[in-house]
Amino acid sequence: MSNSTKEPLSNGVPQIDDDLDPGMTTTFFSAPHRHTQLRRVMLRVTAGPDQGAQIQVARPRITVGRSAVNDLVLTDTSVSGTHLQITLGDKRGIVLRDLESTNGTLLQGLRVREAYIEPGATISLGKTDILFLSADEIEVPLSGQDHFGALWGASPAMREVFAILEKVAPTDMSVMIGGQTGTGKELVARALHDESSRAEAPFVVLDCGSLPRELAEAAILGHKKGSFTGAIGDRPGAFEEADGGTLFLDEVGELPLDLQPKLLRVLDRREVQRIGESQVRKVNVRVVAATHRDLRQMVGQGQFREDLYFRLSVMTVDLPPLRDRADDILLLANKFLEDFARVHGRAPQLNDDAKAILLDEPWPGNVRQLKNAIERAAHLSHNLVIEPADLHLGRREGRPAAKKFGSEDEAAASQTDGELPEEIYAMPFKEAKSVIVDDFERAYFKRLLAKTDNNLSRASAEAGITRYYLRELLKRLGMHKSSKKKAATEKSE
Numbered sequence: 001m002s003n004s005t006k007e008p009l010s011n012g013v014p015q016i017d018d019d020l021d022p023g024m025t026t027t028f029f030s031a032p033h034r035h036t037q038l039r040r041v042m043l044r045v046t047a048g049p050d051q052g053a054q055i056q057v058a059r060p061r062i063t064v065g066r067s068a069v070n071d072l073v074l075t076d077t078s079v080s081g082t083h084l085q086i087t088l089g090d091k092r093g094i095v096l097r098d099l100e101s102t103n104g105t106l107l108q109g110l111r112v113r114e115a116y117i118e119p120g121a122t123i124s125l126g127k128t129d130i131l132f133l134s135a136d137e138i139e140v141p142l143s144g145q146d147h148f149g150a151l152w153g154a155s156p157a158m159r160e161v162f163a164i165l166e167k168v169a170p171t172d173m174s175v176m177i178g179g180q181t182g183t184g185k186e187l188v189a190r191a192l193h194d195e196s197s198r199a200e201a202p203f204v205v206l207d208c209g210s211l212p213r214e215l216a217e218a219a220i221l222g223h224k225k226g227s228f229t230g231a232i233g234d235r236p237g238a239f240e241e242a243d244g245g246t247l248f249l250d251e252v253g254e255l256p257l258d259l260q261p262k263l264l265r266v267l268d269r270r271e272v273q274r275i276g277e278s279q280v281r282k283v284n285v286r287v288v289a290a291t292h293r294d295l296r297q298m299v300g301q302g303q304f305r306e307d308l309y310f311r312l313s314v315m316t317v318d319l320p321p322l323r324d325r326a327d328d329i330l331l332l333a334n335k336f337l338e339d340f341a342r343v344h345g346r347a348p349q350l351n352d353d354a355k356a357i358l359l360d361e362p363w364p365g366n367v368r369q370l371k372n373a374i375e376r377a378a379h380l381s382h383n384l385v386i387e388p389a390d391l392h393l394g395r396r397e398g399r400p401a402a403k404k405f406g407s408e409d410e411a412a413a414s415q416t417d418g419e420l421p422e423e424i425y426a427m428p429f430k431e432a433k434s435v436i437v438d439d440f441e442r443a444y445f446k447r448l449l450a451k452t453d454n455n456l457s458r459a460s461a462e463a464g465i466t467r468y469y470l471r472e473l474l475k476r477l478g479m480h481k482s483s484k485k486k487a488a489t490e491k492s493e
C-alpha cells in the first residue's frame with residue numbers, strides 16, 4: 001500500500017506531493033506526459049474468472065466493474081459494481097482511478113487511489129488482472145469552429161466537443177452531458193435544441209435537483225384537478241410542455257430512485273398519463289440530460305437505475321473543467337466583455353496584468369466563476385481599463401458576498417436580517433447561488449483545515465464527509481495543495 005512519504009518509489013520515480021496528511025495518496029508511476037489526442041486502447045483480462053476476455057475502446061473515459069454500465073464487465077464477485085476508471089483525456093497523461101471500490105485497485109502490486117499509467121501496465125482488482133495496452137492512435141476530429149451556439153472555446157478539448165455536438169444536434173439521439181458545475185452543460189443542451197429541426201418548438205428545463213419530492217412526479221407527468229391536495233387545476237407535465245421540442249433534465253442524478261421507472265416508462269412508450277387521469281397522451285420529445293455526478297458510479301452503487309442510464313446516455317458528452325483548457329480563458333473573458341458592452345454601452349478591456357492574473361487563477365472547474373469575475377470587474381473598472389484589483393481574484397475574502405460571512409458579527413447580522421449584499425440580488429438565481437455557496441464552502445473549509453492542522457482524514461471525519469470527497473471539493477475550490485502547485489508550475493512554463 002502506498003503512503004504519503006515523499007521518498008522516490010523503488011523504480012526511482014517520485015510521488016506527487018499532493019496531499020496534506022498521511023494516508024493513501026495520488027501516485028505517479030511514471031513521469032507525466034502530455035496527451036491531447038484520444039487513443040484507442042485495449043484491456044485484456046490475464047487472470048481471474050474472466051481470463052481471456054478483452055475489449056478495444058476509444059472513449060475518453062473507460063470504466064471496469066461488475067455492472068453492465070461498464071466498458072469492461074467482469075463476473076468476479078470480489079469486484080465492485082463500478083470499480084475503476086481510466087481517463088485518456090487528461091492533458092498530463094492516462095489516469096487510473098479507483099472508484100471507491102470495496103476491495104481496492106492495485107497497480108504493480110501497490111494499492112492506489114489514483115495513478116498515471118502507461119501501456120503495458122497490469123491492473124489488479126479482486127481476483128482479476130487486466131493488462132492495459134495501447135491499440136492504434138486514432139485521430140479525433142476537431143471542429144473547425146470556435147463556437148457551437150452560444151458555447152465558445154478554441155482549445156482542442158472544446159473543438160473535440162463541438163465536433164461531436166455538430167454530429168448529434170440534427171438527430172433525435174438522447175444525449176447525456178457530464179461536467180462540473182458551471183462548465184456550460186445547460187448551454188450545450190440549449191445549443192443542441194437550437195441547432196436541431198426542433199428549434200421552433202419549446203425547450204423545457206426540468207431541474208431535478210431543486211424539485212421537491214412530492215411535486216416531482218406531477219412536474220414530469222402533469223396532473224388532473226383534485227388528484228392530490230394542492231392540485232387546484234388540470235396541469236400538463238414537462239413532457240407535454242416540451243411536445244415537439246426538447247426536454248432538458250438538469251441534474252438528473254438527483255432524481256429520486258422510486259421515480260426513475262416512471263420516467264423510463266415515458267421514454268420507452270413515448271406517452272404520458274397525468275396523475276389522476278386514465279387517458280394517455282402521445283408525446284414527441286427529445287431528451288437531453290445533464291449531471292455533475294458520476295452516474296456510472298451511482299449505477300454501480302445502486303443509486304441510479306441501469307436501464308434509465310442506458311436510455312439517457314445514447315451519446316455522452318463530457319465538458320472539461322476550465323483549468324484543463326487554459327487556451328479558452330482569454331477568449332471567454334473577451335466574449336463576456338463583448339456581451340457586457342452590448343448591454344451597457346461601455347466596452348472596458350483587460351490590461352496585461354489583469355490578463356496574467358486570469359491565466360494564473362486555478363479555475364477549479366468553472367466558466368460561471370470566470371463570467372462573474374469579468375462582469376463584476378467590468379462594473380468596477382475606471383477609464384474602461386480592467387486592472388487586477390477589479391477582478392477580486394486570489395483574495396476572495398474581499399468579495400462582498402464573502403464579507404457577509406467574514407466575521408462573527410457579520411455572520412450573526414446575516415442570521416438576524418437574512419439580507420445579502422445588493423449585487424447578489426441583481427444576479428440571476430443560479431449565479432447568485434453559486435457565489436454564495438462558493439463563499440460558504442471556502443470559509444467553512446478554511447476554518448476546518450485550520451482547526452485540523454490541514455489533516456484531511458481528521459477534517460473529513462469532523463465534516464462528516466469522505467476524505468475523497470473533501471479532497472475533490474478542495475481541489476474544485478483551488479484550496480488543495482496540488483491545485484496551487486499546479487498553477488505555479490503552469491505559470492513557470
Ligand SMILES: Nc1ncnc2c1ncn2[C@@H]1O[C@H](COP(=O)(O)OP(=O)(O)OP(=O)(O)O)[C@@H](O)[C@H]1O
Pocket residue numbers: 150151152153179180181182183184185186187188250292332335367368371430
Ligand atoms: N463555453 C462557454 N462559452 C460561453 N459561455 C459559457 C461557456 N460555458 C459556460 N458559459 C456560461 O457560464 C455560465 C454557466 O453555464 P451553465 O449554466 O450552462 O453551466 P452548467 O454546467 O449547466 O452549471 P450547473 O451544473 O451549475 O447547472 C452561464 O452563464 C453560461 O452562459
